[in-house]
Every structure is written in structure tokens, then in C-alpha cells.
Amino acid sequence: MNKKLVTDKFVELFGETGDFYFSPGRVNLIGEHTDYNGGFVLPGAIDKGMLACIKINGTDKVRAFAVDLNEYAEFGMQEDDAPEQSWARYIFGVIREIMKRGGQVKGFDTAFSGDVPLGAGLSSSAALESTYAFALNDIFKLGIDKFDLAKIGQATEHNYIGVKCGIMDQFASVFGKEGHLIRLDCRSLEYEYVPFNPKGYKVVLVDSVVKHELASSAYNKRRESCEAVVKAIQKRHPEVELLRDADMAMLAEVKGEVTAEDYMRAEYVIEEIQRLLDACEALKKGDYKIVGEKMYGTHEGMSKLYEVSCEELDFLNDIAKKCGVIGSRVMGGGFGGCTINLVPEDKYDTFVDTAVKEFTHKFGKEPKVYPVKIGDGSRKL
Ligand code: GLA
Numbered sequence: 216m217n218k219k220l221v222t223d224k225f226v227e228l229f230g231e232t233g234d235f236y237f238s239p240g241r242v243n244l245i246g247e248h249t250d251y252n253g254g255f256v257l258p259g260a261i262d263k264g265m266l267a268c269i270k271i272n273g274t275d276k277v278r279a280f281a282v283d284l285n286e287y288a289e290f291g292m293q294e295d296d297a298p299e300q301s302w303a304r305y306i307f308g309v310i311r312e313i314m315k316r317g318g319q320v321k322g323f324d325t326a327f328s329g330d331v332p333l334g335a336g337l338s339s340s341a342a343l344e345s346t347y348a349f350a351l352n353d354i355f356k357l358g359i360d361k362f363d364l365a366k367i368g369q370a371t372e373h374n375y376i377g378v379k380c381g382i383m384d385q386f387a388s389v390f391g392k393e394g395h396l397i398r399l400d401c402r403s404l405e406y407e408y409v410p411f412n413p414k415g416y417k418v419v420l421v422d423s424v425v426k427h428e429l430a431s432s433a434y435n436k437r438r439e440s441c442e443a444v445v446k447a448i449q450k451r452h453p454e455v456e457l458l459r460d461a462d463m464a465m466l467a468e469v470k471g472e473v474t475a476e477d478y479m480r481a482e483y484v485i486e487e488i489q490r491l492l493d494a495c496e497a498l499k500k501g502d503y504k505i506v507g508e509k510m511y512g513t514h515e516g517m518s519k520l521y522e523v524s525c526e527e528l529d530f531l532n533d534i535a536k537k538c539g540v541i542g543s544r545v546m547g548g549g550f551g552g553c554t555i556n557l558v559p560e561d562k563y564d565t566f567v568d569t570a571v572k573e574f575t576h577k578f579g580k581e582p583k584v585y586p587v588k589i590g591d592g593s594r595k596l
Contacts, residue, residue: 217282217328218266218596224282225268229324233270234354235596238345240264240331240338241387242420242555242587243546244396244411244506245513246491248521250381252441253402253457254488257495258383259411260391262590265342267327269350274322277310279303282328292320297375305340308375309347312367318357332583334426336545336552340376341384344368349389349593362404364593365389379435380548391592398495402459409495411589413503416541417558421570422583423527425551432550437521440480447472458484483520487513507542507557514544514554523549527578534573538566553585 222232239260246256272278279288281302288303290296292310310320327346331339348364351357359367368385372378382401390397395408441458447469448455455461458481466481473481490509497505514532518524524532528545531554535543542557558566567584574582 217330221266221268221282221326221328224280225270225324225326228280228287228326229270229272229278231270233268233324234350235266235268236346236350236353236594237266237596238264238342238349238388238593239391239590240342241384241391242337242418242589243383243387244555245494245509245544247487247513247517247545247547247549248437248484248523249459249488249491250383250399250401251379251438252381252484252488253459254484255491255495256381256383256399256401257396257409257491258387258399259396259589260387260592261331261337262588263329263331263337264388265327265329265331265339265346266596267325267346267350269323269325269354271354272322272324276322277306278322278324279306280326282326292322301376302343304375305343305371306347308371309344309351309367311375312370313348313351313357313359316359316363316367318351318355318359320351320355323351323354332422332585334552335420335422335583336427336547336549337420338384338388338547340372341368341388344371345385345388345593349595353595361389361593377435379438387592389593391590393591394589396589402457409498411498413557414501415560416503417560417563418587419556419558419563419567420546420553420585420587421531421556421567421574422553422585423525423531423551423574424580424582425525425527427548427551432548433523434548434550437480437523440477441484443477444469444473444481459488461485479520479522483516486516490516503557504541507540510542510544510555510557511536517545517549521549525549525551527551527574528554530577531570531574531582534570535566538562538569540566555587
């Protein structure tokens with residue numbers, strides 16, 4: 216991590232150095248677009264993320280520097296002080312959400328840098344939010360628990376960025392544990408660390424380098440579709456609060472009452488919640504073949520029913536199949552970003568070579584390849 220770079224810039228701008236905090240991005244093995252439907256997810260933090268140096272400055276202003284973008288921002292902390300730069304709005308949002316919950320935040324200086332690729336579906340924004348939620352909680356001794364730190368990041372997305380996301384990314388970033396995935400019930404926030412050490416397999420991400428922009432994408436529309444179907448189902452089954460509570464029979468009952476598109480979206484979600492539960496059972500038995508089949512099932516659903524894949528990601532999925540990868544799918548919100556692949560060790564080199572060669576040939580741009588290491592969550596360094 217580029218700690219020296221951040222230290223040098225911080226010292227140059229603000230004098231003496233401050234404290235360092237880090238929060239990671241995440242992968243998700245299976246369970247996509249289930250979080251805001253109250254379902255389950257199976258993410259893990261990765262060894263890449265955001266690193267910030269921070270120090271109280273004795274004023275009521277924030278002075279912030281984004282090292283990777285070489286941009287500076289200075290802003291107050293009241294609701295109408297929102298900065299223009301989008302990266303600074305994340306920091307501002309976190310401050311505001313802490314203040315709304317009664318936390319006393321004062322002015323500080325900060326510089327940050329990251330090694331989690333932006334717009335690749337690895338939750339660089341959650342990493343940024345968690346870094347500042349964790350850091351401010353620590354330096355101002357606010358006593359906020361980890362659940363609320365994750366919720367502060369999520370609320371920042373909702374209220375200051377405009378993405379009506381679920382809790383998965385921020386939760387994984389804050390709660391991550393080396394060598395483990397987190398089986399999270401997104402309704403109750405009960406969670407369990409699941410050891411993840413798939414012997415004989417490697418987990419690798421292939422980045423389509425199609426940038427996904429959740430705010431301007433159809434992410435929020437997908438969520439609205441799910442809510443519309445819940446409303447329809449509730450007329451017969453008032454106990455259904457979220458798609459988590461619905462089954463295919465209930466969905467079938469409202470077929471004539473919802474749009475064909477909303478129907479498809481809900482069908483995907485209901486199936487995906489079950490796929491995740493099946494994959495977790497298989498994981499317990501160390502049956503990676505079944506886990507892999509479920510991952511392919513998720514890709515199919517995200518591509519055909521939820522329609523959040525794209526030509527590049529479908530192409531990568533096909534190559535994975537052809538090369539004997541046992542599980543592959545688009546990961547995260549979709550609309551671009553990475554596929555996550557569970558690859559038998561002896562097929563790894565061929566898969567990576569073929570994917571890079573064929574993708575570059577077809578699309579005229581090279582995909583990026585990131586081997587996955589599951590790391591720890593938010594921390595002070
Ligand atoms: C994005 C959101 C998450 C989740 C995923 C899809 O990463 O931030 O809350 O909905 O998409 O599973």
C-alpha cells in the first residue's frame with residue numbers, strides 16, 4: 216500500500232503526520248442483489264482498499280486531499296456545505312451521517328489513496344466510507360459500534376451519492392476477516408464467518424474494464440422493481456415485507472398484476488436467495504462443484520432475468536465455461552466490472568491466458584486480472 220506517498224503528501228500540505236486507517240474493498244462469492252431484498256450474501260473483504268492519514272486540525276473545517284487524483288477540497292460540516300468533488304462528498308456524507316446520529320465531529324486534515332480499482336465492482340466507495348467512518352469514530356472517541364459504522368456508510372450512499380444500495384459492501388468492509396467469507400442475513404444482520412480455503416482451486420477476478428456507475432445506472436430501478444412486486448404480493452400476503460419472504464407460488468399469483476419486467480426481476484431474486492443457501496450447504500461439505508454450478512446459475516439469472524450483465528461479461532463467462540472453470544459469474548451490482556471465477560489450479564494458467572487473449576481480440580482492450588486474497592476489515596494501522 217502507498218503509505219509513504221500518503222505520508223509525504225500529508226506532511227507537505229498539513230505539517231506533522233497523523234494517524235493511519237485502512238478499510239478494504241470486497242468480493243462476493245454468491246448472493247447478488249439480495250441484500251436490499253432482506254436476503255443473504257456471502258462476501259469477503261479483500262487485501263486491497265483505501266488508506267487515509269487523518270489529524271484533528273482545531274477548526275470547524277475539513278481539509279482533504281485525494282492523492283490518486285491530485286485534488287484538494289476544503290469544506291464545512293453543515294448540511295449546505297457539501298463539496299463539489301464527488302470523492303469529497305463521500306467524506307462529507309460520512310461526517311453528516313455521524314452528526315445526524317449525535318456524534319460530535321470537529322475539523323480535521325486528511326489525505327487518502329487506494330489500490331482497489333474504481334468502478335470494477337469491488338466496492339471502492341464502501342472502502343472509502345468505511346475508512347472515514349472507522350477513523351472518525353476512533354479519533355473523536357464516538358463509541359459507535361461496527362454495525363452502525365456500516366450503516367453510516369450505506370446511508371452516505373443513499374443520502375449523499377444517490378445509490379439506494381443494500382448493506383453488503385459496507386458490512387464486508389468493516390467486518391472482514393482474513394481467510395473467511397461472511398454469511399450475512401441482511402435483514403437481521405446476523406452473521407457467521409465461513410472459513411474459505413478452497414483447496415485445489417484459485418479465486419480470480421477478471422475485470423471487463425467496463426466501468427459501472429451505479430448512481431447513473433439502473434441500480435435504483437432494480438430496487439424499485441422488487442418493491443413493486445412486494446406491494447402486489449402484499450395484497451394477498453400482508454406478512455410479506457421483502458422479497459425474502461416471498462416464494463415462487465406467491466410470485467405466480469401476481470403475474471397479471473405486475474409488469475413482465477418486474478416479474479423477471481423478482482424471479483431472479485427469489486431464485487438467488489435459494490441459490491445462496493444451497494451454495495452455503497455445499498461449502499460446508501467442501502463441495503465446490505455445486506458451489507460453482509450455483510455461481511453459473513447466478514450469472515445466467517443476472518444476465519437474462521435481472522439484466523445487469525453486458526456483452527463483455529457474458530463473453531468472459533463463456534470463456535470460463537470453455538476453459539473448465541467450475542464457477543464464474545458477474546460480481547457486485549453489475550453493468551460492468553468483474554467476473555469472479557473459481558478455477559481448478561491446473562486450469563488457471565490456460566484460463567487466464569485464453570481470457571486475456573480472446574477478450575482483447577474481440578473488444579480491442581485488455582481485461583485486468585486480480586487474484587483474490589481474503590483479508591481483514593477496517594482497522595487502524
Ligand atoms: C452493489 C451494492 C450492494 C449490493 C450489490 C449487488 O455492490 O452496493 O448493496 O446490492 O451491488 O449485490
